[in-house]
Amino acid sequence: MSEVLLNSILTLGAVAVVSAIILYFVAQKFKVEEDPRIDDIEEALPNANCGGCGYPGCRAFAEACAKADNLDNLYCPVGGNDVMKKVAEILGIEVKEQRRQVAVVRCAGSYDHREHHNTYEGPENCAVVHQLYGGETDCHYGCLGLADCVRACNFDALHMDEKTGLPVVDEDKCTACGACVEACPRDIIELRVLGKKDRKIFVSCVNEDPAGPAKKACSVACIGCGLCYDACKFDAITMYDNLAYIDDKKCVLCRACVEVCPTGAIWEVNFPPRKPKPDKKKSAATAKKAEESKQQQISSQPINISDLPKEEKPAEEKTETKQPESNRVENKSEENKNENNENNN
Amino acid sequence: MVALKTFKKGGVHPADNKFSADKPFVKAPLPKMAIIHVTQHLGAPAKVLVKKGDKVKTGQLIAEASGFISANIHSSVTGKVMKIDNAIDASGYKKTAIFIRTDKEEVWEDGIDTSEDLVKDIPYSPQEIVEKVKKAGVVGMGGATFPTNVKLTPPPGKKAEYLIINGVECEPYLTVDHRTMLEKGHELMVGTKILMKALGVNQAIIGIENNKPDAIEYLTKISKEYEGISIQPLKMKYPQGGEKQLINAILGREVPSGGLPIDVGAVVQNVGTTVAVYKAVQKNMPLIERTVTVSGTNFSNPSNYIVRIGTPIKDLVEFAGGVPENTGKIIAGGPMTGKALSSLDAPIQKGTSGVIFFPDEAAHRKPYQDCIRCAKCVSVCPSGLEPYLLMTVTEKQMYDVARKNHITDCIECGSCSFICPTYRPLLDYIRLGKKTVMDQIRAERAQKQKK
Numbered sequence: 001m002s003e004v005l006l007n008s009i010l011t012l013g014a015v016a017v018v019s020a021i022i023l024y025f026v027a028q029k030f031k032v033e034e035d036p037r038i039d040d041i042e043e044a045l046p047n048a049n050c051g052g053c054g055y056p057g058c059r060a061f062a063e064a065c066a067k068a069d070n071l072d073n074l075y076c077p078v079g080g081n082d083v084m085k086k087v088a089e090i091l092g093i094e095v096k097e098q099r100r101q102v103a104v105v106r107c108a109g110s111y112d113h114r115e116h117h118n119t120y121e122g123p124e125n126c127a128v129v130h131q132l133y134g135g136e137t138d139c140h141y142g143c144l145g146l147a148d149c150v151r152a153c154n155f156d157a158l159h160m161d162e163k164t165g166l167p168v169v170d171e172d173k174c175t176a177c178g179a180c181v182e183a184c185p186r187d188i189i190e191l192r193v194l195g196k197k198d199r200k201i202f203v204s205c206v207n208e209d210p211a212g213p214a215k216k217a218c219s220v221a222c223i224g225c226g227l228c229y230d231a232c233k234f235d236a237i238t239m240y241d242n243l244a245y246i247d248d249k250k251c252v253l254c255r256a257c258v259e260v261c262p263t264g265a266i267w268e269v270n271f272p273p274r275k276p277k278p279d280k281k282k283s284a285a286t287a288k289k290a291e292e293s294k295q296q297q298i299s300s301q302p303i304n305i306s307d308l309p310k311e312e313k314p315a316e317e318k319t320e321t322k323q324p325e326s327n328r329v330e331n332k333s334e335e336n337k338n339e340n341n342e343n344n345n
Numbered sequence: 346m347v348a349l350k351t352f353k354k355g356g357v358h359p360a361d362n363k364f365s366a367d368k369p370f371v372k373a374p375l376p377k378m379a380i381i382h383v384t385q386h387l388g389a390p391a392k393v394l395v396k397k398g399d400k401v402k403t404g405q406l407i408a409e410a411s412g413f414i415s416a417n418i419h420s421s422v423t424g425k426v427m428k429i430d431n432a433i434d435a436s437g438y439k440k441t442a443i444f445i446r447t448d449k450e451e452v453w454e455d456g457i458d459t460s461e462d463l464v465k466d467i468p469y470s471p472q473e474i475v476e477k478v479k480k481a482g483v484v485g486m487g488g489a490t491f492p493t494n495v496k497l498t499p500p501p502g503k504k505a506e507y508l509i510i511n512g513v514e515c516e517p518y519l520t521v522d523h524r525t526m527l528e529k530g531h532e533l534m535v536g537t538k539i540l541m542k543a544l545g546v547n548q549a550i551i552g553i554e555n556n557k558p559d560a561i562e563y564l565t566k567i568s569k570e571y572e573g574i575s576i577q578p579l580k581m582k583y584p585q586g587g588e589k590q591l592i593n594a595i596l597g598r599e600v601p602s603g604g605l606p607i608d609v610g611a612v613v614q615n616v617g618t619t620v621a622v623y624k625a626v627q628k629n630m631p632l633i634e635r636t637v638t639v640s641g642t643n644f645s646n647p648s649n650y651i652v653r654i655g656t657p658i659k660d661l662v663e664f665a666g667g668v669p670e671n672t673g674k675i676i677a678g679g680p681m682t683g684k685a686l687s688s689l690d691a692p693i694q695k696g697t698s699g700v701i702f703f704p705d706e707a708a709h710r711k712p713y714q715d716c717i718r719c720a721k722c723v724s725v726c727p728s729g730l731e732p733y734l735l736m737t738v739t740e741k742q743m744y745d746v747a748r749k750n751h752i753t754d755c756i757e758c759g760s761c762s763f764i765c766p767t768y769r770p771l772l773d774y775i776r777l778g779k780k781t782v783m784d785q786i787r788a789e790r791a792q793k794q795k796k
Contacts, residue, residue, distance in 0.1 A: 117687065117688065118687045118688075121709060121710040122710065122770055122773050123713075123770040123773050123774065125740075125773075125774075125777075127777055128770075128773050128774060128776075128777050131776060131777050131780050132437065132684075132773070132776075133436065133437025133438065133684070133685075133687050134433070134437045134438045134439070134687060135437075140438055140439055209431065209439070213431070213439075
């Protein structure tokens with residue numbers, strides 16, 4: 001009995017010793033040299049694995065950083081400049097500071113601005129609606145309001161505003177990972193760089209229809225009139241497909257375009273409220289007048305309901321939540337004012 | 346009695362509601378303003394040939410095919426081109442259209458025979474026939490709007506054995522093909538002979554469902570005058586009018602996954618298309634009008650109309666008696682595959698086979714619940730797919746899985762959504778998945794060609 005036991009122990013022991021020796025040499029031979037910096041970089045990264053950098057996850061981005069000679073084309077949008085500085089320190093190279101980007105929803109067609117002509121009852125998914133038909137309103141380019149972007153966001157930076165039916169970006173939480181840009185079937189959301197004090201100016205419309213139909217479909221549509229193009233002294237505005245586009249890299253945030261826009265399609269965000277200047281009073285007054293007459297027009301001519309088929313009743317549930325549009329811009333600027341005051345204090 | 350033929354896999358039995366089956370065709374008045382889209386067919390949009398202010402005659406070519414899969418567009422009225430602008434169509438999107446204001450007097454383009462006389466002799470060669478069909482802009486009028494001349498030119502190395510004429514009309518409510526078979530029987534037969542000659546086949550089979558006994562009887566009687574044409578009564582089942590299902594029902598052959606009917610030696614043409622081919626070849630008549638059923642459970646006067654292409658649906662509905670009260674939804678095409686209209690300004694197009702009204706109580710979708718794994722959708726799918734799976738993977742954007750599970754074989758018949766006990770929007774998602782996968786496949790093909 002004890003002989004059997006002894007034999008097995010000896011045999012197994014011998015096998016173990018031989019295997020250990022083989023494994024040792026094999027491990028020496030096939031040793032994988034991994035850059036130790038990769039682990040360090042990965043640790044410095046936010047590890048959100050969102051793919052916003054263009055690489056499949058933070059590890060892949062860390063590997064790419066370790067291999068690269070410079071960090072010009074590598075940028076972690078979630079971590080921002082702070083994280084990139086840390087990465088550069090680990091690698092012992094310099095990194096240029098990049099301006100912060102945020103997602104911007106380029107549609108202002110709230111319930112108040114766009115007449116709803118029919119009701120959609122299918123699955124709540126923008127992509128499904130987009131491939132099905134033009135949508136509940138006459139604007140076939142604008143936001144469908146079914147929150148594909150909100151579901152795509154991993155950072156809780158987007159939510160739907162029930163009053164307007166449009167998504168709102170929480171700029172503090174937005175990491176510019178680009179998931180919402182991918183998710184939007186109508187390419188409404190865009191990543192734009194922010195200016196000083198997180199300011200930005202953008203055309204909040206993507207309707208490519210000519211002026212008439214665009215304006216009929218939505219009272220705050222860009223009608224492609226070109227006034228802003230003429231007003232811009234910095235060549236930041238381009239016109240295409242009946243739309244104006246402001247290049248965020250060329251824009252110097254002078255706000256000249258905002259003043260001339262006849263439909264209010266150009267938005268300024270995070271600016272302090274304008275001080276009434278004597279020379280600009282006139283233009284402001286005319287703009288106000290235009291705004292008023294526009295509002296009157298809208299209220300006096302509800303977009304020809306007699307044209308519509310009887311079956312298409314206006315979206316009742318949604319119109320119930322209608323509220324006078326005290327514009328997000330204004331709210332923003334008020335908030336901003338408070339903030340500024342706090343800062344000053 | 347011998348059991349009637351039908352296709353093997355899947356299928357559903359919606360109530361057929363063919364209220365307008367005994368109503369003869371009525372000519373609808375000419376529209377005051379015809380809105381003629383350049384995208385009325387599958388494939389590339391036609392290229393506009395006219396400009397604002399031009400005078401056009403009825404039947405004049407106003408937009409020509411641009412590419413192999415594309416179709417000519419002709420003016421359906423005599424008048425003046427008012428503008429070329431975007432206009433909403435039945436798809437719910439704005440697309441380029443030619444607006445023509447109709448003159449009081451109608452002038453036809455030269456060479457078009459507008460008489461009703463039957464011309465039986467076919468003196469043309471197959472190439473000439475295909476050329477004439479192409480020139481007339483004939484497309485599949487069952488609803489798919491695939492250019493007919495493309496179907497008549499099989500790819501090299503493939504030969505058609507049978508021509509199948511689709512007189513199934515399995516969509517509920519629609520009766521235009523039924524009426525065409527009864528009223529244009531001889532034109533249909535000559536059209537079939539023309540198609541047989543173009544394809545070089547000796548046998549043609551007209552498939553008709555057994556809910557149209559009068560059509561079966563009448564066509565069986567007159568088919569004796571025409572050699573090689575036989576009538577095949579079929580058992581009612583939806584979607585028997587699908588090409589692949591009809592081939593399976595009549596010939597017992599199965600079109601392989603990703604394949605075309607020509608792979609099993611068959612070419613399928615709709616009854617309406619066949620009559621359009623007859624007119625194009627024998628009378629030089631381009632495709633400028635089509636037959637439309639206007640019907641609905643709450644509609645007092647369900648009827649069949651011959652309507653010029655480009656007539657706004659609003660005008661047709663007004664002529665037919667107006668939108669009934671408590672209408673909740675209006676569908677262009679049949680209720681199973683058709684599309685709810687978002688605006689009645691959309692015009693009748695080459696593929697619009699019906700305008701169907703639904704009362705408000707029947708128009709709404711019920712809120713959907715979770716899948717209960719009953720597999721009803723799997724058993725009714727005529728393509729042998731797993732709709733519940735395809736919907737889920739599309740929802741989760743796992744398009745590679747959808748592709749492996751043959752999402753592109755879906756014929757979008759809607760049987761799965763029709764049968765689902767928890768009202769899941771199966772087809773809505775499958776359409777999205779199919780489109781995405783098709784786009785991927787096209788992109789890959791384009792990339793390969795570049796290399």
